[in-house]
Amino acid sequence: MRTDARRNVESLLEAAKTVFGTAGVDAPAKQITDLAGVGVGTLYRHFPQRADLIKAVxxxxxxxxxxxxxxxxxxxxxxxxxxxxxxxxxxxxxxxxxxxxxxxxxxxxxxxxxxxxxxxxxxxxxxxxxxxxxxxxxxxxxxxxxxxxxxxxxxxxxxxxxxxxxxxxxxxxxxxxxxx
Amino acid sequence: MRTDARRNVESLLEAAKTVFGTAGVDAPAKQITDLAGVGVGTLYRHFPQRADLIKAVxxxxxxxxxxxxxxxxxxxxxxxxxxxxxxxxxxxxxxxxxxxxxxxxxxxxxxxxxxxxxxxxxxxxxxxxxxxxxxxxxxxxxxxxxxxxxxxxxxxxxxxxxxxxxxxxxxxxxxxxxxx
DNA sequence: GCCTGAAGCGGAATGTCTTTCCGGAACTAT
DNA sequence: ATAGTTCCGGAAAGACATTCCGCTTCAGGC
Missing domain, CATH: 1.10.357.10 (Tetracycline Repressor, domain 2)
Incomplete structure (x- = not known):
């Protein structure tokens, strides 16, 4: 796995944990990708379903x-x-x-x-x-x-x-x- | 309350119970209104939030x-x-x-x-x-x-x-x- | 029985979100 | 340095919930 990809996954998990904690698990995906400094596409590349991200966190x-x-x-x-x-x-x-x-x-x-x-x-x-x-x-x-x-x-x-x-x-x- | 309105509420609750039982509580609202023989507007007139319907059931x-x-x-x-x-x-x-x-x-x-x-x-x-x-x-x-x-x-x-x-x-x- | 105003109705239109898609950028092994 | 992947970003598509409003139906007074 490419290093930038791993870094992005890490950012996403970190951002998701924060956003879920403040805005709840139903927060828009955009909020998470913005915080992670990443495009929506990247989120869905690594977590095809929204539930996958929640599960991972x-x-x-x-x-x-x-x-x-x-x-x-x-x-x-x-x-x-x-x-x-x-x-x-x-x-x-x-x-x-x-x-x-x-x-x-x-x-x-x-x-x-x-x-x-x-x-x-x-x-x-x-x-x-x-x-x-x-x-x-x-x-x-x-x-x-x-x-x-x-x-x-x-x-x-x-x-x-x-x-x-x-x-x-x-x-x-x-x-x-x-x-x- | 008008009798047709009460009747519709009844149909909606009945339909919702059925649909929730088969397709889960996340089933599209349309499925419920179709089964109840009612328009979407009618659903939202009586249950402004989706959660209100679930709560009522x-x-x-x-x-x-x-x-x-x-x-x-x-x-x-x-x-x-x-x-x-x-x-x-x-x-x-x-x-x-x-x-x-x-x-x-x-x-x-x-x-x-x-x-x-x-x-x-x-x-x-x-x-x-x-x-x-x-x-x-x-x-x-x-x-x-x-x-x-x-x-x-x-x-x-x-x-x-x-x-x-x-x-x-x-x-x-x-x-x-x-x-x- | 009929009329009338209010209550209620349907479903097209709106807005928000998830999810898909693809042209181009960035990485890595050679 | 280069070729070949792998990944990225964000625009577009699709699916819903929810709103809105012109039209219909009811119920109480004549």
Missing amino acids: IEREIDACADAAPALAGELPPGDALARWLDRLAELIATKRGFAAALHSGDPAYAGLPGYLLEKLAPALGSLLDAATAAGEIQAGVTPRDLLYAVAKLGAPLPGEEPGYGRRMVALLVGGLRRD | IEREIDACADAAPALAGELPPGDALARWLDRLAELIATKRGFAAALHSGDPAYAGLPGYLLEKLAPALGSLLDAATAAGEIQAGVTPRDLLYAVAKLGAPLPGEEPGYGRRMVALLVGGLRRD
Whole structure:
């Protein structure tokens, strides 16, 4: 792949993340290409469907979340590391505009997203979970998969509910898993 | 309101429900007006924003769900009536295309929806819950509000997960509430 | 029953957005 | 340096949602 092409993809992802954050995921494509300093054609060359761009941005966030796990594991006791990481995930789902919407949209364009989330985050969560279980700080028998689904669903905000309600429910769930 | 106008509104809601069910909530407006035998102008006269139509269709489903509660209460023991009603609600959220999406969209256009759901369903659920508690079939201390939110969130399908997963999780939750 | 003003209707026209297309510019391997 | 790709930009096409307005239909008063 040509270096200028890679650079453009990078600019587009960065710009899209910014625009999605401020104007929502339904912002006109033009706004994104202008910010990226690129023509519309370039956007569509790399992301043939609008949904592809959204998917790519979300996948980056998922990657970033997965990458955060080792650092937390190194800094905190296993139980705390687990709790903090799950809160980070809940925050991602609760606050990134359009993340929960895409996840629950039912649109086939986003069909692969939960799978990607599972695939990327299950190992990260698995190792945190194993460490916490081995340290006796968590009751055994919880699968990463079920926990991820639960967080993904409980963390999604319902419009009109107090902000943070979903995150609190997740914290409650996690608290229930921990031994005192 | 003129009778023909009311009739048209009725046709539109009926048509919209059908089209949303088959082609999804993003179906072109023309498809709906054609099925309803009405011009586009008529659609926009009654539902100025597209979201208004979607909201209206969903609110009808919510009403229907609320209306189902008394019948169930009359036919079944309190605990079973509660379980069946919650399953009906979970099914509504899990299978009606776009219902969960609208609920979790974050779009301000749907901001009132969770409130409407709460307002309409809390009394219905409250009476089922009270009856089951009084009969000793359910542990006390659950509020209709929290239970409704939990079902609304857990019941929402994640694309790619086996169908029925959400409904099963709801059933599990309900099972946990019941005394044996 | 008929008349009349208001309420409502249809669908062409408008505006906004996504998506396509292609002539020309920019990169890279030789 | 050059040839051969690969990529780029932005104008044009297409698909929608939404608006607008002349014409039709209703309903209450005579």
